[in-house]
Amino acid sequence: MPRLFSAGGPTLTEHERRFGPLPTMGSQQLVTSLDQAGLTGRGGAGFPTGRKVAAVTGRKAVVIGNGAEGEPLSFKDAVLLSRAPHLVLDGLALAADAVGARNVYMYVPAQLVSHVEAALHDRRAAHRDRRRVIVVEAPDAFVAGEESAVIRRVEGGPALPRDRTVIAAVSGVRGRPTLVSNVETLAHVALVARHGPQWFRGIGDPVEPGTMLVTLSGAKIPGVVEVPTGTPLSDLLGTRAGELRAVLVGGYHGTWIPASAVENGARLSRSGLTSLGGSPGAGVVHALSASECGLARTADIVAYLADAGARQCGPCLNGLPRLAQLLGEIAYGRIDDALLHDTRRMIDQVEGRGSCRHPDGTARLIRSALDVFADDMASHRRGRCRALVPATAGSRPYAAEIK
Numbered sequence: 139m140p141r142l143f144s145a146g147g148p149t150l151t152e153h154e155r156r157f158g159p160l161p162t163m164g165s166q167q168l169v170t171s172l173d174q175a176g177l178t179g180r181g182g183a184g185f186p187t188g189r190k191v192a193a194v195t196g197r198k199a200v201v202i203g204n205g206a207e208g209e210p211l212s213f214k215d216a217v218l219l220s221r222a223p224h225l226v227l228d229g230l231a232l233a234a235d236a237v238g239a240r241n242v243y244m245y246v247p248a249q250l251v252s253h254v255e256a257a258l259h260d261r262r263a264a265h266r267d268r269r270r271v272i273v274v275e276a277p278d279a280f281v282a283g284e285e286s287a288v289i290r291r292v293e294g295g296p297a298l299p300r301d302r303t304v305i306a307a308v309s310g311v312r313g314r315p316t317l318v319s320n321v322e323t324l325a326h327v328a329l330v331a332r333h334g335p336q337w338f339r340g341i342g343d344p345v346e347p348g349t350m351l352v353t354l355s356g357a358k359i360p361g362v363v364e365v366p367t368g369t370p371l372s373d374l375l376g377t378r379a380g381e382l383r384a385v386l387v388g389g390y391h392g393t394w395i396p397a398s399a400v401e402n403g404a405r406l407s408r409s410g411l412t413s414l415g416g417s418p419g420a421g422v423v424h425a426l427s428a429s430e431c432g433l434a435r436t437a438d439i440v441a442y443l444a445d446a447g448a449r450q451c452g453p454c455l456n457g458l459p460r461l462a463q464l465l466g467e468i469a470y471g472r473i474d475d476a477l478l479h480d481t482r483r484m485i486d487q488v489e490g491r492g493s494c495r496h497p498d499g500t501a502r503l504i505r506s507a508l509d510v511f512a513d514d515m516a517s518h519r520r521g522r523c524r525a526l527v528p529a530t531a532g533s534r535p536y537a538a539e540i541k
């Protein structure tokens with residue numbers, strides 16, 4: 139089954155031995171193939187890739203491979219770039235050809251810069267790329283991979299989101315039409331170009347087919363796996379009934395799913411999680427064991443998110459720090475009606491008010507916690523915590539647990 143991870147190793151020789159030469163494709167041909175394949179972005183939002191490529195029209199276009207991966211619970215892009223850099227670079231070259239790009243960039247964290255540069259060096263020596271690719275270092279920050287932050291960094295500015303009125307496809311890097319694609323998405327583009335849309339659709343959820351990379355963490359052994367979209371969460375986690383309290387899908391901007399839903403067959407795809415209010419995001423699955431306090435976990439994450447905001451807009455400046463404070467009181471203090479009322483009011487106040495989706499993502503996480511951990515809240519109301527690992531103020535935030 140492995141597709142992205144099916145080469146024997148990361149070198150150009152091993153890559154070409156496994157996948158063969160990269161076909162050349164006209165712009166319309168690539169867009170049609172991507173549309174027929176049903177490929178959606180693997181960077182979090184799940185937007186159809188063919189439509190994104192088709193939207194970039196105009197002169198001197200720019201293409202950026204986004205490997206920033208600022209999400210603390212995700213390391214699938216780092217693993218992909220380490221194991222299959224040439225698949226990503228093939229997808230980048232195809233996208234650049236399709237939009238007639240003048241400038242092409244790879245945006246990756248510091249620890250991957252030399253690895254990607256070495257792969258690009260090998261491709262230049264073998265005359266594989268028509269365009270020079272510039273590697274730009276992504277700072278290690280949660281918002282650094284947001285599309286407008288990526289564009290600002292590539293322009294030489296800070297990696298902070300920007301208030302946008304015009305989409306990047308029309309006006310991105312220095313006002314030029316710009317395509318920002320997640321590195322995993324680009325690797326799938328390279329596979330669609332080689333094997334065709336029907337092959338791509340041969341596996342996974344019919345609505346969003348193919349495979350996806352998933353970063354597992356928490357109560358399960360951390361690791362990155364490639365699975366068909368729509369895989370049951372219970373298969374992924376291999377857990378026994380009663381072992382887990384909940385699962386966080388989609389990362390820090392994601393949604394808590396109760397363990398009962400996992401046991402009842404919830405699947406990791408947009409359609410499989412819609413009824414639970416979730417989405418796979420960038421493929422993050424974090425398991426919370428039955429012995430841990432979900433409210434404490436959420437409070438730790440919200441504290442991290444409040445700190446990670448760029449504090450350029452009201453919700454980041456005031457709303458998220460206040461929400462972090464309220465969640466801290468819910469987890470580590472005693473819950474009463476006034477506290478819950480203030481929390482819900484503050485969630486309403488931050489939602490839809492930021493220039494980027496950071497406040498919305500944080501609000502979504504908190505809403506799901508208040509819903510899924512209702513029983514825990516009832517215990518905290520009585521001044522008790524049901525977890526064997528109870529909420530203790532100042533417990534270690536688990537942001538740095540994996541990376």
Ligand SMILES: Cc1cc2nc3c(=O)[nH]c(=O)nc-3n(C[C@H](O)[C@H](O)[C@H](O)COP(=O)(O)O)c2cc1C
Nearest residue numbers: 179180181204206207208283284285319320323495
């Ligand atoms: C706060 C925030 C952080 C993000 N970080 C990343 C990231 O690290 N990597 C990424 O590919 N997309 C990230 N995104 C999504 C990007 O804005 C963008 O949608 C994505 O790179 C597009 O690629 P895709 O269409 O291939 O998914 C982030 C979005 C937000 C709101």
Ligand code: SF4
Nearest residue numbers: 448450451454492494
């Ligand atoms: S909402 Fe926060 S992270 Fe997003 S642009 Fe505004 S200040 Fe920056």
